[in-house]
Each structure stands twice: as structure tokens, then as C-alpha cells.
Amino acid sequence: MLSFAIETARRAGALLMAGLERRRSLELKSAYEVVTEVDRESEALIVSAIRHAFPDHAILAEEGGGIERTSPFLWLIDPLDGTNNYAHGFPFFAVSIALMEDGELRLGVVFDPLRDELFSAERGAGAWRNDQRLRVSDTPALAASLVSTGFPYDFATTTDNNTRQFTRIQARTQGVRRAGSAALDLAYVASGRLDAHWELRLKPWDTAAGALLVLEAGGRLSDWRGQPWNPWNDRLVASNGRIHDELIAALAE
Numbered sequence: 001m002l003s004f005a006i007e008t009a010r011r012a013g014a015l016l017m018a019g020l021e022r023r024r025s026l027e028l029k030s031a032y033e034v035v036t037e038v039d040r041e042s043e044a045l046i047v048s049a050i051r052h053a054f055p056d057h058a059i060l061a062e063e064g065g066g067i068e069r070t071s072p073f074l075w076l077i078d079p080l081d082g083t084n085n086y087a088h089g090f091p092f093f094a095v096s097i098a099l100m101e102d103g104e105l106r107l108g109v110v111f112d113p114l115r116d117e118l119f120s121a122e123r124g125a126g127a128w129r130n131d132q133r134l135r136v137s138d139t140p141a142l143a144a145s146l147v148s149t150g151f152p153y154d155f156a157t158t159t160d161n162n163t164r165q166f167t168r169i170q171a172r173t174q175g176v177r178r179a180g181s182a183a184l185d186l187a188y189v190a191s192g193r194l195d196a197h198w199e200l201r202l203k204p205w206d207t208a209a210g211a212l213l214v215l216e217a218g219g220r221l222s223d224w225r226g227q228p229w230n231p232w233n234d235r236l237v238a239s240n241g242r243i244h245d246e247l248i249a250a251l252a253e
Helices: 002-020 037-053 083-088 163-170 182-191 205-216 245-250
Strands: 024-026 034-036 058-061 073-081 096-103 105-110 117-122 127-129 146-149 176-179 194-200 221-222 235-239
Touching: 002 037, 002 083, 002 096, 002 105, 002 117, 024 194, 034 037, 034 083, 037 058, 037 073, 037 096, 037 182, 058 205, 073 083, 073 182, 096 182, 096 205, 105 176, 105 182, 105 205, 117 182, 117 205, 127 182, 127 205, 146 163, 146 182, 163 176, 182 194, 182 205, 182 235, 194 245, 205 235, 221 245, 235 245
Parallel strands: 058 073, 146 176, 146 194
Antiparallel strands: 024 034, 073 096, 096 105, 105 117, 117 127, 194 235, 221 235
């Protein structure tokens, strides 16, 4: 199943790359949330591949093309994580595919087609970037860390929008990056490029694959209170483990 997910992610990534070469039409799903025709094309490709290879599996996909079915297996698909970036030609986006079995993450794949970086993980078998084994960073303290975050689409209309937390943590770290793809942010935590990522108002397809990467690379996951996390929890903290408690404390102030 991991080989299938990798092959499918690469096919979807090739579609995204081809879409960059043509004029992209986009529409708003909500006041600020963008979707493009390429999101739907990529999702259709992935869903079709799963239906053909695993017809009894359930699928949850961002653009609504999934399949509800009673099954121990559930695929979580973000066909284009970083749609706003993609729509504007900003080079930070990915395909994210994860599989849960009996409610537990079993495998995850995040593919960055621009850099040809394929991040993959299987429960109990480690995390990889192409053929390189991944480990989280050794950064020992929040003050020495480089971290990332994100903001909700309804930033302008809600006060629960991460602004206070961003300002506080920006002042206590070496910097906070906001690149616009939670799946890649989590892959970068797993790779040691970032020491932590926190975000709110996330969906299961945003985080499932990247979260397993972090765990299999030796990192730690929780919600904002430090409690156990699952893909349906919309507030995530992912870190190298060493700075986790400091980051949780800063978020709680």
C-alpha cells in the first residue's frame, strides 16, 4: 500500500506541475478560501486510483470526492495542499495522502513535485525523504529554534486567529515561518529543517500524512494543551520533542 501511495502521489504531482504551465482558473469556496480546477483534477486522479486498487476502502478527500463506506481502511487525501500558493505561482505546495487502519495512522506520503522530494512513512518503519532516513532536529530550547505556523482562512472575521500566539512565539524563537502548506511544514519538522509547527483550524487531510512523518522521525505530537492528538483534532503542535513543553507553555499564556 505504501508503494501504491507513493506512485499515486507522484502521478498527482506530475498533474500539478503540468497545471502550472497553463492559465489556472480559480474560485472561492468561502470568502477567502481558494480552489482551482487542478485541485479537483488531482483529487479525481487519486480517488480513481484508490477505487481501482482498493474498492472496499473508504476515502475522505478535501474537495468532496471521497467515498463513505464501512471499512477498517480510510484514505485521507489533500490533492493540493497549498492551493493559495499554487494559484498565485508561489512555489510551496504538495500532494498529501495518508491511510488509517482501525483508527490508527498506518502510512503517509507528502510529495513536493517542484523539488522532487517524496516524504514517506509507515508505522513502525521510520520516515524517509526519497532514500534518506529522516530524524527530527536536536535543537534543545525554544530560544534556539526555527518554527512554523499557519493562519485560518477566516482570519479577518474571528479573534481566534493565532495572532497573539504568533507574536508571542516570534519573540521567543529564532523565527517563525508561514509558508502556507501544513503538510510540507510537518515534513520539514520530520526532516529537521524546522524544530516545530503549530496551527489551528486544521482538517484531517491537512495533517494525517505529515503527522505520521513526524512521529516516525522521532518527534512528538499533541494538541495545544499537550493532550493526545488525532487527525480530527483541529489544533496541532508537532515538534522535535525537546522544545515541545516550552512551546505548549507559550501557547497557553
